[in-house]
Amino acid sequence: GAVVSQHPSRVICKSGTSVKIECRSLDFQATTMFWYRQFPKKSLMLMATSNEGSKATYEQGVEKDKFLINHASLTLSTLTVTSAHPEDSSFYICSAWGTGTSGGAPYNEQFFGPGTRLTVL
């Protein structure tokens, strides 16, 4: 249980185009999801917090008009990189906060997706 998927796993696009990345909680409902970005050989930096049914909260320095986040359901959040440029090339990872039981044991934690590698040419 408690699996988070991301689609696509890899995407290559041309500069100026938009790319949508999906983050799904497969077997639990997630009212809160987080989007992180990881540059090569660097750590993960929080981009935004996505709450179902409301506007995302962006971290300082993250352009909300460039990185559009939509959390329309309890199992899906999307990140759209608009007018992508080569400097947007990065590894994008989402996490979903879930509560419940797994194997009889309660959990209250975040589960990470496998990540999406975006390359903008």
Place this chain on the structure above:
Amino acid sequence: AQSVTQLGSHVSVSEGALVLLRCNYSSSVPPYLFWYVQYPNQGLQLLLKYTSAATLVKGINGFEAEFKKSETSFHLTKPSAHMSDAAEYFCAVSNSGNTPLVFGKGTRLSVIA
């Protein structure tokens, strides 16, 4: 604000030797602490977590970590390194289950045959 400091961006050990990856945290509230491993071009895999229960936490693949409040530390150890342990390791802290994680800069572990 919370923060995590991982001492040593690169640690190299011999196969079979002790692995020690250091993590110190700063938090104004009782923290949730995590260790993740990341293999090249892959996502994060949770090794273990501390959420205010036992201070010595056992994780997967033989790893364990001890929460020491007096030292604000959560160092990761493994008695005997295996070649497959070579990866990037991240320590992270959060306030609770539904708040974002703050990650350290990571420590790359190399295992020498």
